[in-house]
Structure formats: C-alpha cells, structure tokens
Amino acid sequence: xxxxxxxxxxxxxxxxxxxxxxxxxxxxxxxxxxxxxxxxxxxxxxxxxxxxxxxxxxxxxxxxxxxxxxxxxxxxxxxxxxxxxxxxxxxxxxxxxxxxxxxxxxxxxxxxxxxxxxxxxxxxxxxxxxxxxxxxxxxxxxxxxxxxxxxxxxxxxxxxxxxxxxxxxxxxxxxxxxxxxxxxxxxxxxxxxxxxxxxxxxxxxxxxxxxxxxxxxxxxxxxxxxxxxxxxxxxxxxxxxxxxxxxxxxxxxxxxxxxxxxxxxxxxxxxxxxxxxxxxxxxxxxxxxxxxxxxxxxxxxxxxxxxxxxxxxxxxxxxxxxxxxxxxxxxxxxxxxxxxxxxxxxxxxxxxxxxxxxxxxxxxxxxxxxxxxxxxxxxxxxxxxxxxxxxxxxxxxxxxxxxxxxxxxxxxxxxxxxxxxxxxxxxxxxxxxxxxxxxxxxxxxxxxxx
Ligand code: ACO
Numbered sequence: 001x002x003x004x005x006x007x008x009x010x011x012x013x014x015x016x017x018x019x020x021x022x023x024x025x026x027x028x029x030x031x032x033x034x035x036x037x038x039x040x041x042x043x044x045x046x047x048x049x050x051x052x053x054x055x056x057x058x059x060x061x062x063x064x065x066x067x068x069x070x071x072x073x074x075x076x077x078x079x080x081x082x083x084x085x086x087x088x089x090x091x092x093x094x095x096x097x098x099x100x101x102x103x104x105x106x107x108x109x110x111x112x113x114x115x116x117x118x119x120x121x122x123x124x125x126x127x128x129x130x131x132x133x134x135x136x137x138x139x140x141x142x143x144x145x146x147x148x149x150x151x152x153x154x155x156x157x158x159x160x161x162x163x164x165x166x167x168x169x170x171x172x173x174x175x176x177x178x179x180x181x182x183x184x185x186x187x188x189x190x191x192x193x194x195x196x197x198x199x200x201x202x203x204x205x206x207x208x209x210x211x212x213x214x215x216x217x218x219x220x221x222x223x224x225x226x227x228x229x230x231x232x233x234x235x236x237x238x239x240x241x242x243x244x245x246x247x248x249x250x251x252x253x254x255x256x257x258x259x260x261x262x263x264x265x266x267x268x269x270x271x272x273x274x275x276x277x278x279x280x281x282x283x284x285x286x287x288x289x290x291x292x293x294x295x296x297x298x299x300x301x302x303x304x305x306x307x308x309x310x311x312x313x314x315x316x317x318x319x320x321x322x323x324x325x326x327x328x329x330x331x332x333x334x335x336x337x338x339x340x341x342x343x344x345x346x347x348x349x350x351x352x353x354x355x356x357x358x359x360x361x362x363x364x365x366x367x368x369x370x371x372x373x374x375x376x377x378x379x380x381x382x383x384x385x386x387x388x389x390x391x392x393x394x395x396x397x398x399x400x401x402x403x404x405x406x407x408x409x410x411x412x413x414x415x416x417x418x419x420x421x422x423x424x425x426x427x428x429x430x431x432x433x434x435x436x437x438x439x440x441x442x443x444x445x446x447x448x449x450x
Contacts, residue, residue, distance in 0.1 A: 022039050022040075023039070023040040023042075024037040024038055024039050024040055025037070025038045025050050026038075027059070029059065034059075036055075036058055036059050038050045038051060038052060038055065039051040045080060045082075046080060046082060047072075049072045056433075062433045062434075062435065064435050068253075068258070069328075072253075073253055073258060073261070073430075074253065074261060074421065074424070075424065075426075076252070076253070076417065076420060077091070077114070077420070078091065078111060078250060078252075078413075078416055078417060078420060079091075079111075079251060079413070080092070080252070081251070081252050081329050081330075083327070083329035083330045083331050083332065084332060086330060086333045086334065086335045087335065088251075088336065090107060090111060090249070090250060091110050091111065091114055091115070093116075094335075095246075095247065095335055095336060095339070096335060098110075098246055099243050099246055099247060102116075102246065103242055103246070104215055104216060104245040104246050104249070104409075105122065105125060105126050105129065105214075105215055106122055107245075107246045107249050107412075108125075108129070108187055108249065108412040109121065109122060109125045111249060111250055111412050111413055111416040112180075112183060112187075112412060112415070112416050112419070126214075128184055128188075129184060129187055129188045129215065130188070130209075130211050130215075131211065132185050132188035132189065133188045133189060133191065133192055133209035133211075133218065134189075134192065134208065134209055135189055135192050135193065135196075136166045136167075138166065139159065139162065139193075140206055142159060142162055143155070143159065143196060143197075143200045143206075144200075146158065146200065148200065148201055148203060149201070150201070151282075151400055152194070152197045152198065152201065152400050152401050152403075152404040153278060153279075153281075153282040153403050153404060153407070155197045155200070155201075156193060156194065156197055156275075156278050156404055156407055157275050157278045157279050157282075158275075159193050159196075159197070160186075160190075160193060160271060160274050161271060161272055161275030163185070163186075163189070163271035164269045164270075164271035167181075167182070167185060167271070169181070170182035170185060170270075171269045173267060173269065173270065173422055174422075176423075179270070179419055179422065180419075182269075182270040182415075183270070183412075183415040183416075183419060186270065186271070186274055186411050186412075186415050187411055187412050187415065190407070190408045190411045191215065191218060191219035191222065191408055192208075192209055192222060194219070194401070194404045194405060194407070194408045195207065195222030195223045196222070197401075197404060198223055198398070198401055198404075199222075199223075201400075204226060205226070205227055206222075207221065207222045207223075207225045207226070207227075208222075213233070214238065214242075215242070216238045216239075216241040216242040216245060217233045217235075217238040219408070220233045220237060220238055220241060220395075221233050223397070224396070236346065236347065236350035237347065237350070237351075237395055240343050240346060240347045240391060240395075241395070241405075243339065243343055244340070244343070244388055244391065244405070244409065245405075245408070245409040246409075247336040247339060247340065247384060247409075248336075248384065248388075248406050248409035248410055249409055249410065249412050250412070250413025250417070251410075251413065252329070253417075254328075255280050255281075255283070255285075255286050256277040256278070256280040256281040256286060256287065256410065256414065257277065257410075257413060257414055257417050258280075259276050259277050259279070259280035260273045260274060260276060260277040260414040260415075260417060260418050261418065261421050261430065262276075263276040263277075264418045264421055264422065265421065265427065265428065265429045266429050266430075270415065270418060273414075273418055274411060274414055274415065274418075277407075277410070277414045278407045281403060281406060281407055282403060284323075287385075287403045287406040287407065287410075288403050289323050289324055289383070289385040290324070290385035290388045290389040290392070290402040290403065290406065291389065291399050291400065291402045291403055292323040292324075292385075293323045293324040293385050293386055293388075293389040293390075294358065294390070294392075294393055294402070295323075296309070296322070296323045296324075297358045297361045297362055297365075297389070297390070298358065300361050300365070301357075302357070302361065303360055303361055303364040305361075306361065306364045306365050306368055307368065309365070310322070310365070310368050310369060310372060313369075313374075314372075314374045322365070322369060322375075322380075323385070324382055324383055324385045324386030324387075324389075325369060325375070325380045325382060325383065325386065326378075326380040326381075326383065327381070327383045330381065331379040332379065332381060333381045333382070334381060334382065334383045334384055336383075336384040337381070337382045337383055337384055337387060340384060340386070340387035340388055340391070341382075341387050343387070343391055344359060344387045344390050344391050344394075347394050347395065348390075348394055351394055353394055356390070356393075356394060358389075358390050358393060359390055362386065362387065362390055366386070369382075388402070388406075389402055392405065
C-alpha cells in the first residue's frame with residue numbers, strides 16, 4: 001500500500017448558481033493542482049454527510065473506510081443513535097419511553113409504518129400478526145433434515161431462508177402489498193420458528209401458536225409447554241421478554257442490518273435477505289455476544305475472580321475481551337443496557353433468584369471496569385448484551401437460544417429497513433470498491449516452468 005502524505009486538503013464553503021445554494025467541501029489535490037467540490041447533505045439530527053457519489057468519476061479516487069466507521073451507507077428515517085450521548089430513537093421516540101409505556105407489537109408497527117398506531121390500527125395489526133403465526137406444515141418436516149445438536153442459529157438460517165420456497169405469493173418485491181405480506185409473515189412466524197428450533201433440539205413435540213396469546217407470551221408458551229399438561233406463562237417473564245424484544249428491534253445500520261440491505265439491493269427475495277441477516281447476527285462480535293457474556297460470567301464464577309479477568313482484558317497479548325463491553329457507536333452508556341439492568345433485577349426478584357451468582361459477578365465486573373482507567377479512557381461501557389444473558393438464563397432459556405431470540409426481535413427492524421431500501425427511488429445495487437494492494441499484471445508461467 002502506498003501512502004502519499006498531504007496530497008489532498010479539504011475546506012468547506014458554499015457554491016451558488018442562479019437556482020440554489022449548495023454547501024460543499026472542497027478537496028484540493030496537491031498532486032495535480034486541481035480542486036473538487038463535494039456537496040454536503042444535511043440530516044435532520046446527527047452528523048451531516050459529504051456526498052462522494054461522483055468522487056471517482058470526477059477525481060479517479062475511491063474513499064477507503066473498511067468497517068464503515070465514517071460512511072453513511074444509506075439515507076434512513078427509521079432509527080437514530082447518538083453514541084456520544086447514549087441516545088437511541090425509533091422513528092423519533094426515545095427507547096426509554098417505548099420500553100416503559102409501549103409494547104413490542106406497537107413498536108413493530110412504528111418501525112414498519114413510521115407512526116404509532118391508533119387503538120384500532122394496533123388491534124388490527126396484532127390480529128394480522130397473530131393470524132400469520134402458523135407455519136406451513138411442510139416446514140415441520142424440513143426441521144427433520146437437521147442434526148438435533150445443530151446450533152439454533154444454523155437452523156434459523158436454513159428455515160427462514162426456506163420460507164421463500166413456501167410463500168410464493170409474497171415474492172414480488174416491486175408490489176408494496178406483497179412486501180407488506182412478507183413483512184407480516186416474517187414478524188409473525190419468527191417466534192414459531194425459533195421455538196420449534198429449540199423443541200427440535202431437545203426432542204420434544206412442536207407446540208403450535210395460540211391465537212388468544214400475546215406475542216411474547218405465545219413464544220414462551222411454544223418454548224416451554226408440552227402436550228402433557230397445561231403450561232402457565234408468567235406475566236412478569238412475558239413482560240420482561242416483550243421489553244427485551246423492543247430493545248433489540250432495530251439499531252440503525254449495524255452489521256446484520258447492512259447485510260440485509262446489501263443482500264436485498266440485488267433484488268433478492270425478503271426471506272433470503274433475512275436469512276442473510278441471521279447469519280451476520282450470529283457472530284460473537286455482534287448478536288452472539290450475549291451467549292459469550294454468560295460463558296464469561298460462568299467462567300469467572302465468583303466476584304473475587306473479577307480483577308484477574310479485568311487484568312486479562314487489558315493485556316494486549318491476551319486475546320480475551322470483556323464480552324458485553326464496548327460498542328462501535330456508543331461511546332457512553334448504551335441506553336438499552338440501563339433498561340436491561342433494571343429488567344434483570346425485576347426478573348430475578350419475581351423468580352426469587354436475587355442471589356443469582358451470575359448477577360453478582362456481573363455487577364462487580366461492571367463496577368470495577370467502570371472505574372478502571374483502561375475502560376474509562378477507551379469509553380468502554382456495558383452494552384445491551386451484558387444483562388440480557390442473565391435475564392434469559394433466569395428464564396431457563398438455554399444459552400444457545402439467546403442469539404436466536406435476538407434474531408426474532410431484530411426481524412422487524414431488518415424488514416423495515418429492507419422495505420425502506422426497496423422504496424427508495426435512488427436505490428442501487430450495493431457494490432463497494434477496494435484498495436487493491438496485490439500483484440500488478442505479470443506473465444503466466446506454465447506448470448512445467450514453475
Ligand atoms: N474488552 C477489552 N478491550 C476492549 C473491548 C472489550 N470488550 N472492546 C474494545 N476494547 C479495546 C480494544 O482493544 C481497543 O483498544 P486499543 O485502542 O488499545 O487498541 C479499543 O478498545 C477500541 O476497540 P475496537 O475493537 O477498535 O472497537 P470496535 O468499534 O471495532 O469494536 C466491539 C466494537 C466489536 C463491540 C468491541 O467493543 C468488542 O469486541 N466487544 C466485545 C463483544 C461485544 O460485547 N459485542 C456486542 C456488541 S453490541 C451488539 O452487537 C448488539
């Protein structure tokens with residue numbers, strides 16, 4: 001890779017023509033003495049962007065931003081994050097208010113349609129989601145092709161991708177009605193798919209959705225009921241799960257959402273795009289972190305071992321990281337983590353598990369890390385995954401299902417973002433370029449000459 005320092009300089013200014021004024025950033029290429037104006041586009045809140053769409057055509061340069069740390073990949077009206085101040089808004093509403101006063105069905109409507117529903121709209125939406133929660137019976141046979149010890153996320157990728165082979169009447173992505181049917185189907189069927197993934201793993205019969213039950217309650221019922229006896233879903237646990245679903249419902253252009261958008265940008269069908277999102281979410285640096293948090297807290301085992309793990313997390317020669325700490329965007333407390341911490345206490349109180357050792361270890365870890373210079377300097381705070389695992393653990397949800405539940409919650413965000421992308425008149429197939437640093441052209445040598 002060649003670096004030529006101080007070749008390009010930038011200044012900001014304003015261009016005017018007889019029609020309009022346009023703020024711009026001027027790029028001066030000292031290499032060839034030319035300057036280029038790059039338009040600035042203003043967002044409603046948050047950072048503005050420099051429009052580099054014509055940069056390559058006009059200058060021959062690409063921008064270089066692996067990991068997209070300074071790149072807005074799309075124009076969106078769905079979710080806003082201010083990582084410096086720990087703010088998360090869905091369609092303008094603070095996550096704290098939604099977690100306190102709303103519920104997952106209302107939040108789903110909000111994300112999908114842009115506004116909070118009226119009472120009648122909400123009732124209609126809940127009805128429609130409820131009445132799409134059953135799976136085509138063929139799908140029950142589809143599960144049998146998997147090994148029983150498969151990771152739930154592996155099964156979820158396969159089953160959700162396979163929905164495109166079952167629901168042919170909602171595959172025309174240019175028809176807004178069909179797009180909405182596919183969206184409802186995904187939101188409605190995801191609890192059934194996730195719960196059946198668990199049932200398959202433990203060798204129990206699939207439990208069918210019940211239309212009189214609310215979304216989170218229905219999921220817990222399909223997870224834990226058996227045909228042998230009635231099963232009562234605790235209202236505290238159903239409410240806690242509902243809140244977890246709200247907190248995970250969308251999060252701007254994270255890795256899995258960007259994956260859904262990129263897959264969808266080629267015109268791929270929605271079920272396949274969501275399967276791609278599930279694959280991306282699975283990784284331990286993303287949705288897999290909640291699973292890793294519980295493994296870490298279990299390995300720490302006791303409060304007195306916390307300093308040793310904090311020392312290891314700071315040691316650059318040790319690959320160990322504090323799971324559930326740090327975030328690409330939040331450089332302040334993740335607002336979802338605070339709500340999660342409160343929910344963890346509520347759930348453990350309700351279950352009479354206040355002395356849960358994992359919680360004690362988590363609180364001690366949080367206390368020590370938040371006072372430690374290493375974490376303070378790098379602005380590493382607990383993220384949403386830090387407490388969700390403790391709550392799931394208390395609910396008897398097995399560790400391998402944590403990320404599957406995250407996928408269930410995030411589906412409405414993914415499909416809202418996918419819809420927004422398809423409706424965007426400026427939408428193009430996603431096709432990043434690269435900085436090539438490999439061999440230049442060279443002569444091919446035949447096998448007998450090498
Ligand atoms: N433990 C110890 N050190 C950390 C941690 C951590 N959890 N996270 C970041 N750091 C350090 C890095 O070593 C680096 O230090 P340096 O500047 O001395 O080299 C600095 O903090 C910045 O870290 P990056 O990895 O550059 O930050 P990035 O934005 O790329 O990564 C990420 C963010 C992946 C979330 C990271 O913080 C991490 O791996 N956390 C643990 C996994 C986790 O909890 N993921 C869940 C994210 S939330 C979600 O997906 C729902």
